[in-house]
Amino acid sequence: xxxxxxxxxxxxxxxxxxxxxxxxxxxxxxxxxxxxxxxxxxxxxxxxxxxxxxxxxxxxxxxxxxxxxxxxxxxxxxxxxxxxxxxxxxxxxxxxxxxxxxxxxxxxxxxxxxxxxxxxxxxxxxxxxxxxxxxxxxxxxxxxxxxxxxxxxxxxxxxxxxxxxxxxxxxx
Numbered sequence: 001x002x003x004x005x006x007x008x009x010x011x012x013x014x015x016x017x018x019x020x021x022x023x024x025x026x027x028x029x030x031x032x033x034x035x036x037x038x039x040x041x042x043x044x045x046x047x048x049x050x051x052x053x054x055x056x057x058x059x060x061x062x063x064x065x066x067x068x069x070x071x072x073x074x075x076x077x078x079x080x081x082x083x084x085x086x087x088x089x090x091x092x093x094x095x096x097x098x099x100x101x102x103x104x105x106x107x108x109x110x111x112x113x114x115x116x117x118x119x120x121x122x123x124x125x126x127x128x129x130x131x132x133x134x135x136x137x138x139x140x141x142x143x144x145x146x147x148x149x150x151x152x153x154x155x156x157x158x159x160x161x162x163x164x165x166x167x168x169x170x171x172x
Contacts (some may be wrong), residue, residue: 014158024128034130036085041131045083055079056159058166061103063096066110066170068162073152074113074137076162078109079125082132089124089132110169111138114162 024030033039044052045065053058055067058078069077080103086092092100108120117138127135 027072030130032085033116037127039085039131040129041081041133042085045081056163058163059170061106061170063099064103066103066107067165067167068159069149070153070159074143075140076111076138078107078136078166080104080136086132087130092132100132104136106170110166111136113128113169113172126134127171 025033031103036042040054044054044067047053047057048118049057050107051070055069055078058066058068058081061080061088062123063084065083067079069079072076082092082100088096089100100122104122111117112120113140117140118141120141122134125135
């Protein structure tokens with residue numbers, strides 16, 4: 001009986017949850033992206049200014065680029081992307097790692113100045129894309145977990161204002 005029940009539960013869960021294979025792109029595509037072929041981040045980093053398709057370019061820092069995400073389900077969320085194609089943080093030289101962390105600290109200070117969050121979280125982005133980037137996520141008293149919030153876009157003039165304020169804060 002226990003074996004039958006366990007099998008029924010596993011079968012039901014499998015029908016409710018997406019399989020891990022459905023979350024991944026074909027292996028050949030992944031391997032090409034790891035090599036830097038058709039990398040979305042590399043393409044976005046070629047943009048000079050404005051909107052790069054995902055966010056609004058704030059500034060090019062020493063080894064990275066800071067953008068304000070278009071989807072502001074986390075108010076003030078930015079992405080810090082390494083300028084060259086590399087998959088993992090540990091693949092950087094010691095000097096590049098230090099510069100990248102300095103860029104992260106510099107960006108975080110600017111975000112704190114402009115958005116006044118209670119706390120700033122930073123994580124290395126999704127494991128589902130092989131380009132080094134960090135999400136910088138301001139947190140506010142009483143906010144909810146961002147995974148449960150719908151897309152939130154702002155009027156264009158608000159992005160322009162935030163990008164300008166963040167640029168000013170970076171130059172201080």
